[in-house]
Amino acid sequence: MQKFEYTVKDEVGIHARPAGLLVKEAKKFQSKVMITKEGKSADASKLMAVMGLGVKCGQTVEVSVEGDDEAEAFEAMKSFFETNL
Amino acid sequence: MGKYEKLAHDIVSNVGGKSNVISLTHCITRLRFKLRDESMANDDVLKNMDGVVTVMKSGGQYQVVIGNHVPDVYADVLPLIGQEEGAAQTEEAPSGSLFNRFIDIISGIFQPILGIMAACGMVKGLNALFVAIGLYSDTCGGYLILNAIGDGLFNFLPLFLGYTAAKKFNLKPMIGLVIGAIMCYPSIQGSALSAGSEALYTLFEGTMFESAVYTNFFGIPLIAMDYTGTVIPVIFVVYFASKCEKFFKKFIPDLVKFFFVPMLTLLVAIPAGLLLIGPLASFASTLIAEAVMTVRNFSPMLAGAIVGLTWQILVIFGLHWGFIPVYINNIMTNGYDNVMMPFFACTFATSAVVLAIFFKTKNRQMKEMALPNFISGIFGVTEPAIYGILLPLKKPFIISCIAGGIGGGFYGAFNFRKFMMGGMGIFEFPAMIEPDGSMGNLLVAISGVILTMIIAFAATMVLYREEDGTEDASVSVSAGSDEPGCAKPDGIVRKIEIASPIKGKILKLETIHDDAFASGALGMGAAVLPEKGEVYAPADGVITTLFPTLHAIGMETDEGAELLIHIGLDTVQLEGKGFEAVIHQGDRVKKGQLMVKFDMNFIKAQGYCLETPVIVVNTDDYLEVAGSMEQNVAVGGKLITIVK
Numbered sequence: 001m002q003k004f005e006y007t008v009k010d011e012v013g014i015h016a017r018p019a020g021l022l023v024k025e026a027k028k029f030q031s032k033v034m035i036t037k038e039g040k041s042a043d044a045s046k047l048m049a050v051m052g053l054g055v056k057c058g059q060t061v062e063v064s065v066e067g068d069d070e071a072e073a074f075e076a077m078k079s080f081f082e083t084n085l
Numbered sequence: 086m087g088k089y090e091k092l093a094h095d096i097v098s099n100v101g102g103k104s105n106v107i108s109l110t111h112c113i114t115r116l117r118f119k120l121r122d123e124s125m126a127n128d129d130v131l132k133n134m135d136g137v138v139t140v141m142k143s144g145g146q147y148q149v150v151i152g153n154h155v156p157d158v159y160a161d162v163l164p165l166i167g168q169e170e171g172a173a174q175t176e177e178a179p180s181g182s183l184f185n186r187f188i189d190i191i192s193g194i195f196q197p198i199l200g201i202m203a204a205c206g207m208v209k210g211l212n213a214l215f216v217a218i219g220l221y222s223d224t225c226g227g228y229l230i231l232n233a234i235g236d237g238l239f240n241f242l243p244l245f246l247g248y249t250a251a252k253k254f255n256l257k258p259m260i261g262l263v264i265g266a267i268m269c270y271p272s273i274q275g276s277a278l279s280a281g282s283e284a285l286y287t288l289f290e291g292t293m294f295e296s297a298v299y300t301n302f303f304g305i306p307l308i309a310m311d312y313t314g315t316v317i318p319v320i321f322v323v324y325f326a327s328k329c330e331k332f333f334k335k336f337i338p339d340l341v342k343f344f345f346v347p348m349l350t351l352l353v354a355i356p357a358g359l360l361l362i363g364p365l366a367s368f369a370s371t372l373i374a375e376a377v378m379t380v381r382n383f384s385p386m387l388a389g390a391i392v393g394l395t396w397q398i399l400v401i402f403g404l405h406w407g408f409i410p411v412y413i414n415n416i417m418t419n420g421y422d423n424v425m426m427p428f429f430a431c432t433f434a435t436s437a438v439v440l441a442i443f444f445k446t447k448n449r450q451m452k453e454m455a456l457p458n459f460i461s462g463i464f465g466v467t468e469p470a471i472y473g474i475l476l477p478l479k480k481p482f483i484i485s486c487i488a489g490g491i492g493g494g495f496y497g498a499f500n501f502r503k504f505m506m507g508g509m510g511i512f513e514f515p516a517m518i519e520p521d522g523s524m525g526n527l528l529v530a531i532s533g534v535i536l537t538m539i540i541a542f543a544a545t546m547v548l549y550r551e552e553d554g555t556e557d558a559s560v561s562v563s564a565g566s567d568e569p570g571c572a573k574p575d576g577i578v579r580k581i582e583i584a585s586p587i588k589g590k591i592l593k594l595e596t597i598h599d600d601a602f603a604s605g606a607l608g609m610g611a612a613v614l615p616e617k618g619e620v621y622a623p624a625d626g627v628i629t630t631l632f633p634t635l636h637a638i639g640m641e642t643d644e645g646a647e648l649l650i651h652i653g654l655d656t657v658q659l660e661g662k663g664f665e666a667v668i669h670q671g672d673r674v675k676k677g678q679l680m681v682k683f684d685m686n687f688i689k690a691q692g693y694c695l696e697t698p699v700i701v702v703n704t705d706d707y708l709e710v711a712g713s714m715e716q717n718v719a720v721g722g723k724l725i726t727i728v729k
Binding site: 046047054 | 600
């Protein structure tokens with residue numbers, strides 16, 4: 001398992017549009033991508049779960065990636081967060 | 086001509102006119118044309134036509150996506166291309182190999198009774214279980230009634246199949262039902278005719294086709310068989326009857342058609358069926374049983390493998406009956422049977438395949454059926470699994486036959502025997518303990534079951550892919566559908582309708598002013614331009630997410646659809662201003678219950694667009710998610726149709 005922490009800079013937080021893009025990205029990989037905020041975790045491939053976290057601007061989330069293609073997924077998720085959120 | 090006359094006309098002229106159309110069928114949402122020359126069609130004109138969602142080309146078909154009122158449009162298009170409804174039906178009959186076509190017909194015929202069949206199989210299996218563990222005896226009234234509940238459908242299967250087959254072959258469904266009833270009529274069953282009476286004479290005496298004739302039809306010998314519980318005979322008779330009906334309809338004057346057509350159809354089809362099918366089935370099954378016994382003389386393993394491999398196919402045709410006399414005779418004279426018994430592996434091969442499908446399928450209905458079918462299969466009732474799951478998906482059926490063949494070969498090689506008659510599925514084990522009490526044979530039985538189940542389960546897990554079952558455009562089960570978004574009408578298709586949460590104007594999702602929603606990236610659905618600032622529950626379900634800013638609601642309906650109702654675009658920025666929630670996250674809501682109020686004027690004044698997308702977030706779980714084609718909608722009116 002690989003993980004990284006990220007502080008959201010997007011001013012609306014991880015909401016509908018960014019959340020949708022995030023889910024799309026996460027679904028590309030076989031690995032399970034989890035997003036954790038303040039002890040609450042959500043499967044990044046489930047839109048409702050991701051949005052349910054209610055991540056706001058300035059909050060820090062932990063993103064963990066686990067599975068066969070985790071190295072690849074890790075890089076992709078990291079760059080996704082950095083460019084979009 | 087119906088209300089889509091103009092649309093139909095426009096569509097036909099833009100696919101290149103009547104002469105360019107080879108054939109037309111439709112599915113849940115699409116008109117599926119076969120065109121001589123696809124380049125003659127004006128894609129862009131069609132795509133932009135009012136009443137046409139879009140155009141797709143796939144698998145040699147030119148598909149015009151209409152929406153769920155496609156049957157009406159279809160009916161209006163037909164006369165324009167000079168195709169009759171009946172002709173369309175035959176066109177719908179899948180091209181592809183004979184094997185595929187046959188399987189499609191069978192699974193289509195079974196489709197309407199699958200759920201009930203799974204239920205009955207379960208009752209039958211549990212009843213046997215309760216007797217086996219000694220809860221009650223098989224002579225008590227409770228057992229009798231429960232057995233009737235569990236077995237009624239299977240015993241009178243020809244009635245149900247007659248009815249559904251008639252629909253398939255365009256025979257009056259009630260005539261099909263009557264044909265099924267006649268074929269199950271107690272006094273013409275082979276066992277009833279032979280019971281307690283002397284044979285009139287014997288045909289083909291001295292050959293292996295030697296058959297006792299107990300009755301005749303005005304001089305023509307009738308080789309009887311038991312039609313109760315059979316599948317293929319009634320389908321053949323109904324097919325033949327559908328031809329007869331068509332023929333008689335042509336020649337009988339309208340005035341007396343109502344009465345004479347069914348009468349003549351029955352009078353021709355039934356005797357012809359009984360006189361032909363009985364002997365054919367009994368000769369073929371005898372031939373097969375004889376062949377297996379011959380093979381057994383030089384290789385018991387091969388003979389076992391043949392029985393295991395072909396058993397399920399034989400059962401479908403009712404040809405396994407050839408083994409029953411051999412089996413009974415063996416047990417009576419040798420004290421055991423080892424010729425038919427290799428079939429034992431098949432029950433478990435079927436069950437294991439179904440279990441694997443339970444884990445793999447995404448089709449909810451398939452999943453829902455798989456578990457009870459697995460359980461009743463273990464108890465020896467495999468019909469629901471075979472007709473409901475394995476056959477329609479094709480590949481799993483082949484896997485189960487091969488696994489059964491391997492298990493059968495194993496049983497043949499180790500001279501697996503059964504010493505007493507009776508029992509089904511796992512309840513046959515006690516009859517496999519050798520009379521002297523030694524356990525060697527039981528061990529063989531159990532090892533064979535385990536071997537077969539592991540092979541069948543593993544092979545299905547590895548080889549079965551959801552789309553495999555449906556790669557052929559004509560497959561009737563929509564486990565994965567032939568391509569995203571379309572299913573055959575006679576497949577396992579369920580529609581879920583999502584009501585509009587808001588009164589207003591319906592917008593196509595792709596036209597709204599937010600790329601994330603318009604592109605479908607968040608899922609498919611529809612949007613409403615509200616006329617009133619109230620959001621009502623679109624279905625029964627649970628509020629999974631109520632955003633702190635109250636501008637969006639996530640809910641999971643009781644039918645499993647995950648919906649996102651996003652009030653206005655970018656309204657997250659309002660941070661809750663202008664919104665008032667009546668419900669809380671985690672609440673259960675009833676369809677039509679008020680959930681959120683919003684101040685339309687305020688939101689508009691703040692510069693936000695009120696377009697409210699309603700999205701099916703788990704679109705990927707479904708075949709098609711289609712927005713309504715209407716212009717306006719009231720609260721509770723149909724907004725989205727989900728096909729799964």
